Amino acid sequence: MARMTMIEAIRSGLDVAMGRDENVVVYGEDVGFFGGVFRCTHGLQQKYGVNRCFDAPISEAGIVGTAIGMAAYGLRPCVEIQFADYMYPAYDQIVSEAARLRYRSAGDFTCPLVIRMPTGGGIFGGQTHSQSPEALFTHVSGLKTVVPSNPYDAKGLLIAAIEDPDPVIFLEPKRLYNGPFDGHHDRPVTPWSKHDLGEVPDGHFALPLGKAAIRREGAAVTIVTYGTMVHVALAAVEESGIDAEVIDLRTLLPLDLDAILASVQKTGRCIVLHEATLTSGFGAELTALVQEHCFYHLEAPVMRVTGWDTPYPHAQEWDYFPGPARVGAALRQIMESR
Template identity: 85%
Template sequence: MPRMTMIEAIRSAMDVSMERDEKVVVFGEDVGFFGGVFRCTAGLQKKYGTSRCFDTPISELGIVGVAVGMAAYGLRPCVEIQFADYVYPAYDQIVSEAARLRYRSAGQFTCPIVIRMPTGGGIFGGQTHSQSPEALFTHVAGLKVVVPSNPVDAKGLLIAAIEDPDPVIFLEPKRLYNGPFDGHHDRPVTAWSKHALGEVAEGHFTVPLGKAEVRREGSAVTVLAYGTMVHVALAAAEEKGIDAEIIDLRTLIPLDLDAIVASVKKTGRCVIVHEATLTSGFGAELAALVQEHCFYHLEAPIQRVTGWDTPYPHALEWDYFPGPARIGEALSAAMEA
């Protein structure tokens, strides 16, 4: 199988989908002629023409609003918001129109759109290019929310999202865009990353939405993570020498609760990791679910390791991120309780 970066895998997913289905259209700011600020759409306009891959004005509200109309008409838009931080002007269209179209029309219309967004930090982008807003979307009934952690999943999940009849928020961790990563920006990849990152099948395949994946088997403590934090958690477990079971959620909504419950009941301990801020982050929902479903199996308090409850710090972003050291402390706390 060819080796791909996550950028190449995402581009391949759109290419495969556009080739298989002429109703799939790709658009957004700079995605056509330029190929996107991260080059995820490079070459698509040349291959499929300006009617199927095109540039838009700088209007996120307009991008999503047009996509909703196209979807109601029968097309399958896959649109790009250049950075997740830019999505807020489009939030009303996502919440009030895209998420509710099937319900409001009593099933007469569906809204098969995908909204792709680079998310998280790692490029010294500052407060307006580094946010992790996934909890704003997991709260909204009618949306599906996906966060891949590697190129294989990025391609398979994106194809599945494009083929899904309902709106999907597809969050792409930009720290993972260009290659393997294990939690340290200047260190070689972990054994799992060497195996799983990069080797991506050509052609069409899907990874089902709503299914988590165990990235590291263990019996002492369960770690729930997604996106970039999967790799950071792997690094922490290896450095600490703790027999941690690390679950890559992959899809936040729908959530694979069965996989989470099975793991926590086995280990009796749970550490939750995400890059977004602590208060009202998606980890709070995970903690509540674990407590509700696994209370009599828990042998220690649930631990959360997250970003700080502060505006995103430009100069101090590597201190803001949950790193292996902070996750290691949480693993130790869970084991010692």
């Protein structure tokens, strides 16, 4: 076991996958020589050569389109879109080609492709470097969508994604890359106020896609969340003193519905928490599922705590994020509801 940041864990996962399988190739904008804008691929080109880790032109549609062709013919590409905000030119390739390849070929072709994307805010990146577009992928049949919340999960889930026979969208919360904001505050004193170094195995290990983790057991209310908001939820529970259970989904699709339902049936209350905007966010799907399956167990309406329904507000970034204060207020409100 080694102490790693999420960046180091992702790099280790890529290194392990490339070392085990010569068909794994890594590429994207500035991914090769420079090692990635966040340094996640640093050193991989030097170790594996320019044919397996290389730079691509500034063309997201080209990056994903070529990766789909490589995957169909036996390679296992793991490509990086520099920011999730940049994926829109490639969205047609993702939806119309990658997601449908197995089905439209009646199983003759698969698409073992991973598309890594830094997601979310917290680095003062403004509107074009801070979006959380996970709902655009969870709506698409044929895609799997992963959002890790810590270094251990980042490595284990990334290796599992690379080894998966179908396309996986791997969203990396950039606010957690080097160690997140202080989880007990709605805004940071400095951008990186402490390091979140996790214990991560050095070698190969894979976490199953579609299996949630209970980060805190509780009996009063269930908080369903993922990514950066896991840390916010834990801080809010600690500050409020309310005995909440915190579920880290880890994988949005496939979804560990059993874990959610078991928790809500135990607690009778549910809060869904995510950074993305409220309307048509993934939280709406989670809320509907809890309502459908747990209606007679609920002691109060399901609540959502999310980002605002606005374009990403650079000047109000830390007010936009759901922080411990907003989550704590929701916890107190749901405990008073009948």
